Amino acid sequence: MVPLVSSARPLVPDWLVTPADANALDEQVWPPSAQRDAHGVVSVGGVAVTALRERFGTPLYVLDEQAVRARAREVLDAFRSAAAEHGVQARVYYAGKAFLCTEVVRWVTEAGLAVDVATGGELAVALAAGADPARLGLHGNNKSVALLARAVDIGVGSIVVDSSIELERLAVVAARRGRVQDVLVRVTSGVHAETHDFLATAHEDQKFGFALADAPAAVARIRELPSLRFVGLHCHIGSQIFGAAGFEQSAARVVELHAELLEGGEVPLLNLGGGFGIAYTSVDAPTPIDRLAAGIVGAVARECEVRGIPVPDLAFEPGRTIVGRAGVTLYEVGTVKPVRVSDDLQRLYVSVDGGMSDNARRALYGADYSARIVSRTSTAAPELTRVVGLHCESGDIVVDADYLPGDVTPGDLVAVPATGAYCFSLASNYNYVPRPPVVAVGDGAARVIVRGETVADLLARDAGIPAELTDEDSE
The missing domain is CATH 2.40.37.10 (Lyase, Ornithine Decarboxylase; Chain A, domain 1)
Structure with a gap:
């Protein structure tokens, strides 16, 4: 032909x-x-x-298997090295939604990663694999009382709070157990990632997180509650994203909020999510992970310098780039x-x-x-x-x-x-x-x-x- x-x-x-x-x-x-x-x-x-x-x-x-293990180590090293350049630490959570089974949990945790889960089922898989609950993060826009109770009971390291209703629900659950639960507040930065509409998660008109304008009230409420400890902000702009530009723009907006919240207390952590793209065809050109890490962390450092505030510890949640x-x-x-x-x-x-x-x-x-x-x-x-x-x-x-x-x-x-x-x-x-x-x-x-x-x-x-x-x- x-x-x-x-x-x-x-x-x-x-x-x-x-x-x-x-x-x-x-x-x-x-x-x-x-x-x-x-x-x-x-x-x-x-x-x-x-x-x-x-x-x-x-x-x-x-x-x-070796490709997963090697990539997990490579991603972890890239973000740790980028963070160390600015005198801070980086945590890397494997985003379990990309692919989850007990073996994969073992591979990524043995490589040094923590694990991000979003449902009771994903939590059960991570626990069945022997993951340390303290190195798990729990996401989700509609966490049930039963799921929150399970997470608090086993000592999940952090819970990403997605709404005011969930905030109050979690506070009651933790108080009844005599626990103080670490929480992050998820915010929507308003950055529209260059990806499919269903994969963009930081624009305002969607189900995840608090608007930037509403986040200070949510954080103030957490700081009032003795059963919750506010440990930072979380923002995820989408999935299958090439380049650091969207992450850098989002970082500028979230760091502005971070600086405002510092006036009321500590904000030790900034979690910028994941969404790093991979090549599916010969014309796809994902940014090398070391350059991507340096670009994102560098953007956070610059925004902090402009505002005269210290760079917080950082966290990231790659999934597709590790197993895809x-x-x-x-x-x-x-x-x-x-x-x-x-x-x-x-x-x-x-x-x-x-x-x-x-x-x-x-x-x-x-x-x-x-x-x-x-x-x-x-x-x-x-x-x-x-x-x-x-x-x-x-x-x-x-x-x-x-x-x-x-x-x-x-x-x-x-x-x-x-x-x-x-x-x-x-x-x-x-x-x-x-x-x-x-x-x-x-x-x-x-x-x-x-x-x-x-x-x-x-x-x-x-x-x-x-x-x-x-x-x-x-x-």
Whole structure:
């Protein structure tokens, strides 16, 4: 097929160009350990994807353990070093919402990170993994009395207060237990992050936090309550953000509030959240973490210097940047269908055995991904391809647009990289499709860290089906 000029064909994204080699693995998107062998088979963590399919089936989430551990250490070192340049300390919390299971909690805590959780379920996972409650932070805009009581009882290190109702609720819970609970106040800085609207969390018209103008009253109330201890401010501007500009602008506004609050007492900590972006395609260019850390911390220091106040200790909550690139999802091709979408444009629809139930991000945010055939190499010319799932939705798209070899065929293994964050976390059973297992790979070995579901598992939840139903009966 003649190469397509995307600017003349709006059905092709402007950023997508025909690759010189549709077998190549972009090193900024794939895990560092990903490579092809002499037969064209890709391995991750020293394990061939064909062996993973044979042992665990598809779809399959694959997570490179060493990539997660190494990235966690790299991020921690970057923020600690940046903070040390200004004579303060930095705490780094792993944002559990990106991907959470007991093994991942162990990996990041062993790397020196604390853990941020947002629900009772996430809290339970962290505790089951053996995380120190004092090194947990609890988020959420609608924490129940039961969740707050659980957090106070076990000694959660800090709770991020999101509303006046929650503030009073927590004060009562802590007082009844004779505890003094450390709290941060979440504020919305009004900075509109350059990201999808659903991922921007610091603009005023949304559910999280206090407006900057309302925060002083909330802090004053906390300082009145003997069962709560105000330890700082929290602000998170969004997710999948490239560059430090948005963080720097937000820091200026939050430091102004920080300076005002110092007049009434100590404000030892400023938590600027996370949201650092990763590369999903070859054109994405995330800022290196050391530069990002230096930029954000430097901006806080400058704002403090202008106001003549000391730089507070800082905290950050990265998630996607730690696990995103470490993950790959494997699929098997079921059907291939060429579709003429305009007079001069044909697209291959490649249907795989997963879809929006294991990766909802395309449907939710219009997220872009890339794909490669990983069970072989091909010399066939690249063709414009859309990788789609098996669900009864026209929007069931895994990869909206990429180039795969034109000879892609049923039985091929196709992998989608950079799926370590928010794919497992957002997975569903739409159309009664079981969620895939998660396998950790490293040093040539693979092991299940989250068991996959079967149809029998799903049927077992249906109260109208006899409990003795077997796997064989459900097939």
